Amino acid sequence: MKFAIALLLALSVTGCATTTSESQLQTALSLTKEHFKNTATVKDDFLDTVATITTINGFQEKRGLLGIVWDDNFLRAHIDKKSGKTSFQLYQVIYYQRSGWNFFQTVNFETASGPQSKPLTIIKRDVDCTGSRYSGCTYIEHVAFDVDEDLLRTIAQGYSPGQRAAWRFKFTARSGQDYNDGMLPAEVAGLLEKVDEYLASKGLGRTSTK
Numbered sequence: 001m002k003f004a005i006a007l008l009l010a011l012s013v014t015g016c017a018t019t020t021s022e023s024q025l026q027t028a029l030s031l032t033k034e035h036f037k038n039t040a041t042v043k044d045d046f047l048d049t050v051a052t053i054t055t056i057n058g059f060q061e062k063r064g065l066l067g068i069v070w071d072d073n074f075l076r077a078h079i080d081k082k083s084g085k086t087s088f089q090l091y092q093v094i095y096y097q098r099s100g101w102n103f104f105q106t107v108n109f110e111t112a113s114g115p116q117s118k119p120l121t122i123i124k125r126d127v128d129c130t131g132s133r134y135s136g137c138t139y140i141e142h143v144a145f146d147v148d149e150d151l152l153r154t155i156a157q158g159y160s161p162g163q164r165a166a167w168r169f170k171f172t173a174r175s176g177q178d179y180n181d182g183m184l185p186a187e188v189a190g191l192l193e194k195v196d197e198y199l200a201s202k203g204l205g206r207t208s209t210k
Contacts, residue, residue: 029162029184033059034188042198044081051079052093053198055191073181075147075191084204086195088152089144091123092171094179097136101125102173107145109169112154118145120171143171156189 036058044051054076073092079085094104110115121143156168166182173179198208 003114004027029164030102031161031184031186033156033186033189033193034160036187037193037197038190040191040194042194044198049081050080051198052189053077053079053194055187056091058187058190071181075152075183075187077191077195079195079198079204084199084202084206086206088148090169090183091120091142091144092132092141092181094141094143094171095138096177096179097138099136100175101127101139101178102110102141102175102179104126104143104171104179105175106172107169108172109145110167111151120145142205152192154189155185156192159185159189161186162181 003122035048039055039057041054041057043053054074056074056076058074073090076089076091078087078089093143094102104120106117106119111121120143123144125142126140127137128140129137158165163185164186167188168180168182171181172180196206
């Protein structure tokens with residue numbers, strides 16, 4: 001199934017929408033699955049029982065003159081080095097300015113059979129009140145949710161170079177705020193190819209965990 005969803009997503013947490021700049025949008029659209037495969041990080045220490053592959057270096061939206069990275073997401077795969085069993089997560093970092101925590105708790109995401117909902121795994125939360133006298137504190141929430149491999153492979157099958165289509169998801173918070181974001185199929189396809197390459201190099205079969 002092709003996820004024909006426009007990538008021009010309005011990212012809004014506090015009620016003031018911020019959109020991806022056209023130049024950064026064009027940069028993102030130019031990235032291929034080969035780019036995400038080649039920039040994927042592999043953590044595979046000799047004493048680790050699980051290898052971790054991520055797309056954290058694939059693309060980051062930078063804002064302002066200082067090129068500060070705010071909201072970001074990436075995929076990560078955890079591979080059991082004995083069995084080859086692999087689990088997948090989408091990792092999301094959400095920045096916002098307000099007078100208190102949003103406390104994001106659940107995510108709704110697109111699938112071929114309609115939207116599904118899952119509880120979030122809370123990774124960590126940070127707050128920076130430097131300059132809060134003028135602009136309020138900046139809150140940062142790191143969250144993740146598990147994604148079935150079958151869904152990721154369906155998304156990857158819809159990949160074509162330069163497409164303006166994204167897999168979309170929405171995070172909901174205890175405060176009542178929603179946060180919308182998305183991910184290009186190129187990133188999904190690149191990660192899966194890197195995982196398959198790693199498994200093949202270790203003589204492991206492809207086995208996913210739900």
